[in-house]
Amino acid sequence: xxxxxxxxxxxxxxxxxxxxxxxxxxxxxxxxxxxxxxxxxxxxxxxxxxxxxxxxxxxxxx
Numbered sequence: 001x002x003x004x005x006x007x008x009x010x011x012x013x014x015x016x017x018x019x020x021x022x023x024x025x026x027x028x029x030x031x032x033x034x035x036x037x038x039x040x041x042x043x044x045x046x047x048x049x050x051x052x053x054x055x056x057x058x059x060x061x062x
Contacts, residue, residue, distance in 0.1 A: 016042050023059030 045052040
């Protein structure tokens with residue numbers, strides 16, 4: 001059972017990163033911002049930063 005949960009979490013992580021990557025142009029971040037960094041650390045930034053959370057939601061609306 002724990003393996004299934006781990007697999008689902010990994011899939012969710014990559015789906016979130018991919019969606020943020022594709023919708024990055026809808027955010028308030030400048031194009032010079034490191035998109036890879038923001039995409040890979042999305043779970044931590046989503047929890048810790050209110051501004052990032054708003055921009056992440058904008059990116060997912062694409």
